[in-house]
Structure formats: structure tokens, C-alpha cells
Amino acid sequence: MKMNSKLLCVLANILTVSSVGVIATVAPNVAKADSKKTAATPAASHTETPNGAGLDAEVPSALMQLPPASKYYSPYAFVVDKKERTLNVWQQTGAGLKKVAAYPADMGRTAGEKKSEGDHKTPEGIYFLQTRLEGPTLDFSLYGQRAFTTDYPNFFDRTEGKGGSGIWLHAVPDKVALTRGSRGCVVVRNDIIAELTQYVRLGRTPILIQTATQMAPVAEVTKTNADLNAWLESWRASWEAKNIDGYISAYSDDFKSMKMNREQWKSFKERLNSQYQQITVRLSRPTILIDRNRAIVRFLQEYTSDMHADFGEKVLYLKKEKDGFRIVGEEWKKETSQVAREEIEATQGAATATANADTGKATHAQAN
Template sequence: MPWRRTKSPMERVRPMHIRALAALLACLLPAVTGAAPADRETPIYLLEMGYDGGDYALLVDKQEQLLYLYRGTGDGPRLYKQFRCTTGRNNKGAKLREGDLKTPNGVYFFRGILEDEQLPEKYGVRAFTMDYPNDFDRLRNKTGGGIWLHAVNESDRVEKSYDTEGCVVVTNSDIMELSGYIALWHTPIIVDDSLVTVGSETYQRERTKVLDFIGEWEHSWENKRIDRYMACYDERFSGYGRTKARHRAHKQRLNEVYKEIKVDLTDINVFAFHNYLVVSFRQEYRSDRYHSVGRKKLYLTRDGDSYRILSERISRM
């Protein structure tokens, strides 16, 4: 499904200023909105979303058996609607292996749509396939697949808690409504045993820290500071078929070949799940000999206040 959005205030400035702007927004937002942020609870999973109301995220609370639809706004993510759902029959913790009847916990993206003759009748009118196992899951040797958000023809089945083989299931009417808010490979579905919310101060602090990290990564890349750039990567890094050592050698060669490098990051989204985060953005890369535009995802691990990139991937635009 096509999607389009305007640039946020953050996106209209150079990415190297992300740190300063994030801190400024944290200070000014209460005065601008007239809100009392200390009293407002926000899901910790949605650290950065779209500003124009065009970006959405789905949150699934397995304990409550509810699916929440959130919309990105200039004042942070806002609950837009909620839906009844049912999840895996084995409700004890996250999915670990194929056939354990658990719904996986984490940040996932929708890969495709199945309907009509592609979809067996028991899955209702439509299904969205999910990218389980993701890079974090593979690192932890999790197995299995075929995890979907799908419907069911028997609407009363959704009222039965924990009644699937691992998928997230809603009614036919609800999946059709949700379809209007899902963009493949862009809209996340984040699943947890019980959703965690935090106050405005904690939310802004966590948001600023990760944007600070992304700003440092981008600034080091542009300025060919290879040691600081590679310090942003985990020792277990894997991306583009390269280990961390091979990635360093590749970037060092490019630093020597190109006279200058410019990197612009826009349309930034940050989705967190405990000690893992997924950061996605539109990336425009320019040098004196090469130009590319693509959508990049960084998979980060967090240890206290430190972040490291476990993997990254880009799809050309």
C-alpha cells in the first residue's frame, strides 16, 4: 500500500543536529502544547514516529488480549483505536522454537498480504505475513515461522483468549479496518506479554539517547572518523554478508576513494523492545563518485546507556 508523508521539524535540519534538536524539543514541547507530560503515560516501544499523522504502529498486549493502534503526531504517539485479539495457546513467555504454540515477542514488520485464493478459509478474509524470525531472533537461535496477523470467519473465536497456533488473530471486519493503516515493511507490530508505559520525562530521556547515538553514527560516517564510526557496531555485527572486521575494511576503502561523503537521514522511526531497538529511516548518500537513496533499518542492542548496531540492511528506492 503506498504511503506518503511530509517532513517533520526534525527532518528539515541536518542530521548531525539531532542531539541538540531532541533536547530542545524535550524542553519546549510542554510549553508549546500546554500539556502536562509528567502525568501522561506513553508506550516505551514507540520512541520516534511520524509527525503528520500518516505513520501508525500496532501494539499487542498478550495478557490483555488487546491490539492497540497508535498514530504518530507532533506531540508523540497517540492511541487511535483498540481491537480485541487472540494469540498463541501457549501463553507462557516468548516464542523460542517451531511448534511451541507461542506468539513471538518483539518488533516485527509486515512482509506481504494474502487473500482470496491465496488464503485458506480458516484464516478469514485477509492475512498479513510478519518477518519472524527477525535479526534479533536469529541471533538467539529462535526457530519457526509462518507468524501472521490474520482474521477468522468465526467472530466469536476472537473472544476466546489464547486460541491460536502463534498468530495474532482479529475479526474479519477488524482486519479490513486495520488494512487502511498498514504499509508493508514500514508499519510495525510490537508484541509483549504486558505492555509497558512510562512518564514523559523517562520517555524523552530514552528518545534523546537513541537519537543522540544515531546522530553520532551519521556524523562519524560523514567525517570519515573510522574508529568512532566502527565503535557504533557490536562485535557480533552482520550485514551485507560482512562481519564487523570486513565492514570496517570496506568502509576504510571507500573513505580513501571518495573525496567527501554526505549522508542525509529523514523520516526517522525508532521502535524499542526491552534491550533491542529497530531504527528505520530514508537515507540519501552522496559522494563525488556515487549517489544512492534507500530505506535503511538498523538493529540495535542496548546495554545500559550504550547502543551498538547488531545488523543493518537497506532497500533501494
């Protein structure tokens, strides 16, 4: 199906809906250390202090965009601060980002960023919780009542030659000090892992681990988010229009995917463009996360041409270069679930409704 230019513009604006609005913070700060007594401390403080000014508030600069009303992606993100020894839960709402919970946490017993197997360091970057482990398959004395695996090493870790595996978010028994130091995992109490479970959507809830959480004013985060959404829309529109030069300009010279480099990828796409008379590309509202000079963008993608059609999830791996972010890798996997189909239709429905409303306003203005 074709979408007119006005609808595409509205869709770009819909994708840009982000974190401007009321920001809530958690108080008080979570203590850095833990003892036997702290095991009985309430899981988290949920006292929220709304900031009416909104734009004067600060949020984690890594959390560019989490789809707020998504049934497919998670509106929650776990943000781990190694220096403060905390795990904070942030939620994207329609009004903006807010911190909904804060917990004490333990890290790798060796300071620094994980580089290799057995270094007992906690990695730093953007990861996603993958599987849930509990019951007889989990050693309670080591991992408590529940654990969530992560996707370490991720694309960037592998590209940089980092090694190791088995980095989890897990619990420990109450008798174990939360200052013991792990073999690289992020560790919380049993009652905390139980509470965190409500925020987990396997494969889609991010856990961002940093030496210290980088905070930024909402206005700054919103601008970067808008720029990235505009960049993504330009990439999509160039692909759909078979504008190969505009499309390939989004890719880094270091790009590699499907055993192809940038020039091979360009030739591959040019060959497909010559075969298809028409291409339509639809995207859902993306999840956008940034860590230092790297970013991960995840969205559902519907591709249709006169000869081929597919539907799945696309993941773009970006690196910030001197002239902006560029794609260094991408992945795609087929998606067949009904919730995924509803997600992309909801994005399109929101764009259509906004376009109709704008048309109505314009007509009314002309009549007046």
C-alpha cells in the same frame, strides 16, 4: 552537496521531535474474553481523554519515534499485549503519541514466547506487516476475510536461533470463539481486520508484541528518544567526516553484516574513505522502536561521494550494552520511489527552514 554545521545541528533537533505533547487514552478497557455476542460489539472505543499535563501521561516505552507526517513510513503502530489479550493502535501526531483504538485479540494457544516451529506460541518483539492476503487464496474458515503476514523471524530471532514461520495478523469467522487459541498468530474479528486495514502501510507499519505492554512517562520516553537521535546524528556525522574511530565506536563487537565482522567492516570502510575525497550522508527522520535490550532504527539514506552515489532505506539493529546501544547488524536496500525522495527532501527542508528562522532570531536580537 555540503551542509554547514549549524544546519546539521538543526537537523539533529528536527530528528528529535517526538512524543512530548497532548496524550489521549482510550476508555474503557477492552474485555479479555469474547463470546458470540461480542462479535456484534463496536470495533473499538474512540473516546479520547486528553491529558493537559502531557508529561504526566504514560505511553508504550517501545514507541520511541514514529514520523508523524510521513508519507513513506507509518505514523501508526500496533501494540499487542498478550496478557491483556488486546491489540491497541497508537498514532504519532505532531502533538505526541495517542491511542486511537483498542481491540480484543487472540494469541497462540500455548503460553510463552515462540522458539520453534509448531510450538503454537506467539513471538515477542518488533515486527512489520508485510503483505495482504484475501480472497480465494485465503481459507476463510481458518483466517477470515483478510490476513497480513509479518517478518517473523526477524533479525534478532534468527540471531538467537528461533525457528518457525507463518506468523500473521488475521481474522476468524464470527462463529469461531476468540478464545480458542491460534497456532501462534495474532487474531481479531472480521470487522476489526477491516478497520485495522486503514492503519496499514505494507512493509512499514510495525506490530510490537509483548507479554505485557511496558508503559513509561512521556518525559522518560522523550529523553531516551533524544539520546538515540543524538547517537544517530553522531554516527552519521562521523561517517560523513571519515572519522573512522568515531564511526566504528557505534558498532558492537558482535556486529555482522555482508559476511563481515566488526574489524572487517572497519577495514572495508577505511578502504573506501581512502578512495573518496568527500562524503555526504543525508537521513530522513527515523522510525525508532525498542523491545527490551534491542532496538530497530529505520530511515531513508542518501549517500554521495565524488565517486559513488546511492539512495535507499537503511535499517540498523541495535543491542543495549553496558555503555549504551551498539549496532549489531544493518541492512540497506535501494529505493527509487518518488515518495521516498520527497520524504528525505521534506526532512532537509524542515531543517533548512528552522536554520533560517534561528538565523533571523539571532540577527533580530543583535539589532536590538
